[in-house]
Amino acid sequence: MVCPWAERHEKDERTVIAEEAVSRVLAGTDIVQLIGRYLPLKPAGRYFKALCPFHNEKTPSFTVNPERQIFHCFGCGEGGDAIGFLMKQEHVSFPEAIRSLADRAGISLPARSRTHAGSGTGQNEHARHGLLEIHRVATEFFRQQLQHQTVGATARAYLRSRGIPDTVVEQFGLGYATASWDGLLRHLLRRGFSKQQVEEAGLALPRKDGSGAYDRFRNRLMIPICDSAGQVIAFGGRVMDDSAPKYLNSPETAIYKKGAHLFGLHLAASAIRDRGSAVVVEGYFDLIALHASGVQHTVAVLGTALTAQQITLLHRHTTRAFLVFDPDPAGIAAARRCVESLLNSGLDWRVILLPDGEDPDRFLRERGPSAFAEALAHSKDLMEFLLDRKVSGFDLTSPEGQAEAVNAVLPLLGAVGNEVTRQRYADKLARRVSLSNDAIVRELNRQVRGRKRDTIPLTLQPRGLPSIEWKLIHLALHHPGAADRVRKSVRAEELEDRSLRRIFQYAVVGPETGRGATPLAAIEPEAQRILTQLLATDLAEYDEEETIERALSDCLARLTARRERKKGEELRRQMEAAERAGDHAMVAHLQAEFLALNRNRPPLASTQYHGTMK
Ligand SMILES: [Zn+2]
Numbered sequence: 001m002v003c004p005w006a007e008r009h010e011k012d013e014r015t016v017i018a019e020e021a022v023s024r025v026l027a028g029t030d031i032v033q034l035i036g037r038y039l040p041l042k043p044a045g046r047y048f049k050a051l052c053p054f055h056n057e058k059t060p061s062f063t064v065n066p067e068r069q070i071f072h073c074f075g076c077g078e079g080g081d082a083i084g085f086l087m088k089q090e091h092v093s094f095p096e097a098i099r100s101l102a103d104r105a106g107i108s109l110p111a112r113s114r115t116h117a118g119s120g121t122g123q124n125e126h127a128r129h130g131l132l133e134i135h136r137v138a139t140e141f142f143r144q145q146l147q148h149q150t151v152g153a154t155a156r157a158y159l160r161s162r163g164i165p166d167t168v169v170e171q172f173g174l175g176y177a178t179a180s181w182d183g184l185l186r187h188l189l190r191r192g193f194s195k196q197q198v199e200e201a202g203l204a205l206p207r208k209d210g211s212g213a214y215d216r217f218r219n220r221l222m223i224p225i226c227d228s229a230g231q232v233i234a235f236g237g238r239v240m241d242d243s244a245p246k247y248l249n250s251p252e253t254a255i256y257k258k259g260a261h262l263f264g265l266h267l268a269a270s271a272i273r274d275r276g277s278a279v280v281v282e283g284y285f286d287l288i289a290l291h292a293s294g295v296q297h298t299v300a301v302l303g304t305a306l307t308a309q310q311i312t313l314l315h316r317h318t319t320r321a322f323l324v325f326d327p328d329p330a331g332i333a334a335a336r337r338c339v340e341s342l343l344n345s346g347l348d349w350r351v352i353l354l355p356d357g358e359d360p361d362r363f364l365r366e367r368g369p370s371a372f373a374e375a376l377a378h379s380k381d382l383m384e385f386l387l388d389r390k391v392s393g394f395d396l397t398s399p400e401g402q403a404e405a406v407n408a409v410l411p412l413l414g415a416v417g418n419e420v421t422r423q424r425y426a427d428k429l430a431r432r433v434s435l436s437n438d439a440i441v442r443e444l445n446r447q448v449r450g451r452k453r454d455t456i457p458l459t460l461q462p463r464g465l466p467s468i469e470w471k472l473i474h475l476a477l478h479h480p481g482a483a484d485r486v487r488k489s490v491r492a493e494e495l496e497d498r499s500l501r502r503i504f505q506y507a508v509v510g511p512e513t514g515r516g517a518t519p520l521a522a523i524e525p526e527a528q529r530i531l532t533q534l535l536a537t538d539l540a541e542y543d544e545e546e547t548i549e550r551a552l553s554d555c556l557a558r559l560t561a562r563r564e565r566k567k568g569e570e571l572r573r574q575m576e577a578a579e580r581a582g583d584h585a586m587v588a589h590l591q592a593e594f595l596a597l598n599r600n601r602p603p604l605a606s607t608q609y610h611g612t613m614k
Contacts, residue, residue: 021109022083022519025098028105031069031082038089038228039316040273047536053316054078054088058346063536070520072532079532083521090229093125094521100229127200131255134193134201135224135232141187142175142222142235152176155221158240162285163365168292171267172223177237179219182212202234202250217248223284225249225256225302228313230266236284236302247284249302259307262314263287263300269317271296277320279352279376280306281360286324289361293369311345320348322379324360342382344417350379383425386412391432402433406440413444468558469500474534475552476508482552483508489556494563499527507531564597571597 032048035041041048041064052062055076062073072079078088086097102109146152146169155176159169177184185204189195195213198204204213220237227233234250252258264287272278279298281287287300301310314321342349352375354363364372380388390409395401409429416422426444430437476486486508495501506523520528571594578586 021102021107022098024107025102025105025109026069026082026519028107029069029082029101030066031071031085032064032066034082034101034104035064035071035085036273037269040318051315052076052078056346065536068535070532070535072529072536074533074536077529077533079536080528081520083519084528087521090227092128096125096129097521128255130193130197131201131253132231132233134188134197134203135234135255137188137191137193138184138201138203138235139173139175139222139224139232141184142177142224143173144175145178145183146174146176146222151178155240158221162289162361164288164292168288171291172264172288173232175222175224177215177217177220177222181214181218184215184217185213200253202253202256216250220248223288225261225263226266227255227261228265228269233261236263238284260309262310263302264291265299265313265317267291268297268299272299272317276318277322278314278318279322279324280314281324283359283361286360289364290372293364293372295369295372306342308341311341311347315345315347319346320350322350322352322376323382324352324354339382339386339412339415343415343421349382351382351385352376352379353385383412383416384428387425387429387432391429394433396433402435405433406435406443410440410444468555468562469495469497469504470534471551472555472559473500473504473508474537475548475555477534478538479548479552482548485552485556490559494559499524499530502527503531503534507534568594568597 032041035048035050039050039053039062041050042060043049044063046065046067048064048066049060050062050064051057051060052073052075054062054073055078057075061075062071064071070079070081071085080088082101083094083097086092086100087094090097090100092100099109146155159174164174182204185195185198188198188203195204199206199213203216205216206213217235217237220239223236223238224232225234225236234253234256236250237248239246249258250256263284268278268291275297277297279290279295281290281298281300282302283300284302287298290296290298299314301307354360354375358366360372363375387409390412391405394405394408396405406429413422413425413429416425422444423441426440427437430440472486472490476483490504492501492505492509495504502523506518506527510518520531523531571590575587575590575594578584578590
């Protein structure tokens with residue numbers, strides 16, 4: 001049989017090379033552990049469950065199956081193996097995902113698969129890989145400068161003065177960029193990178209007179225910014241004196257987008273899951289200080305108000321977050337700017353206010369970790385906090401003041417999408433301004449109705465599939481005995497659904513012919529989704545041998561009937577053509593064949609068949 005994806009493999013050299021190592025990489029990877037690094041997985045029978053990272057949901061329909069080493073979401077239909085998960089989660093290509101998994105599993109890949117070049121996406125992929133590599137080398141360079149006995153002495157003294165222990169310096173990969181104009185640039189050129197690459201990575205700037213380039217970061221403490229997999233994608237540089245700007249960040253590049261990452265998430269993820277909450281701070285040193293004091297479930301937003309993307313990232317790990325704000329007006333304003341997305345994110349937000357305008361870094365140094373734990377314990381609900389702030393400026397003893405206060409707060413309440421929550425806050429407001437709850441709710445409902453509300457897109461439903469084909473493959477996948485019979489009685493070509501035909505060849509015929517070696521992530525995304533759905537869907541009457549047998553016979557009979565119906569239609573067409581041509585002998589022959597076909601048709605048994613998820 002011709003392998004339908006052989007052509008694809010031959011054309012795609014990267015896949016072929018990877019394929020040799022892929023089985024080793026997959027064998028060295030546990031999908032539960034991998035996904036567990038990104039999502040809080042909860043055991044549910046033979047599966048693990050979580051809120052789906054690929055669509056918005058309130059009850060978990062994302063499942064991970066350790067036996068099959070696959071994931072599948074019954075809400076949006078996404079599914080695949082460990083490679084597929086990483087590709088979707090980190091937005092990386094197939095070979096990149098394999099490299100990343102290989103690195104995690106400590107498996108070395110053949111050199112060729114690391115240095116492929118190609119056209120189109122291959123080139124992008126190549127450029128991305130180059131950017132990551134340049135950041136890796138630069139991180140190491142900055143790190144060595146910091147550790148250098150003389151060169152790094154001032155920077156090390158500075159870190160000590162801020163109370164950052166060596167272990168934390170190491171953990172965050174902190175480094176030092178010297179005052180030299182081209183120390184890093186020359187190092188990177190020596191390591192084989194081009195000037196253009198260094199500029200594209202945002203690490204060097206072209207000289208105005210066009211005579212070369214110079215380092216962007218000079219005489220700064222260097223803080224690597226990582227993606228959630230821990231790969232360095234940008235840098236923050238801090239001065240160690242009073243010069244400006246205090247912080248300098250990498251510009252946006254092909255691998256770094258402002259507001260798309262949370263600083264420290266790769267180090268905080270497991271602590272966030274363990275603690276069931278995250279602490280969100282504003283700056284690098286606040287974060288580093290908290291980690292150094294053992295508050296490891298902390299991430300930082302780095303200069304922007306929390307973006308929707310960052311909130312989504314956070315939501316993958318937890319449902320509760322503490323915002324640590326400077327109580328200065330700027331900090332409060334930052335909170336207000338993103339308040340609407342915060343209130344509707346499905347996370348439980350709490351606010352921590354540190355006294356006397358202190359930032360977390362200084363607060364910890366002066367008062368210690370226990371004082372911070374105290375502050376955490378006294379956190380306030382975000383909405384209550386905002387209500388208090390808004391209302392506090394009005395004279396609540398006069399009716400005018402009360403009305404003004406309510407008017408100032410209503411838009412905030414109107415931004416709350418959930419009606420029950422909105423009602424709860426309205427109650428709080430009513431108590432706070434000593435007005436009747438009814439009046440406030442009436443006004444609030446009027447405003448909410450009048451507002452053009454965002455509609456949430458409906459969850460994508462998997463498209464309708466020919467049920468006999470789906471069931472046959474389902475039975476074959478879950479029952480070795482059934483698989484044999486299905487293989488003997490069904491030909492791939494007769495399956496009408498293209499994806500199911502592919503799945504049939506891949507997963508039913510495949511294991512017999514040794515084709516199962518192809519990783520799931522290498523087949524079409526649509527086929528991946530349907531196959532994982534098939535694998536993740538248990539048979540309700542799985543234990544009953546007899547029921548399976550009956551369901552199988554029923555499906556096979558239906559398939560035979562379909563086959564014969566099609567044959568009949570074909571015969572009818574031929575008869576019509578023979579009649580038009582006046583070929584009476586042919587008409588008689590075809591008629592006989594047609595009658596024989598109908599005579600042999602067996603009656604259809606009817607079976608109850610339910611696929612359910614356990
Ligand atoms: Zn989903």
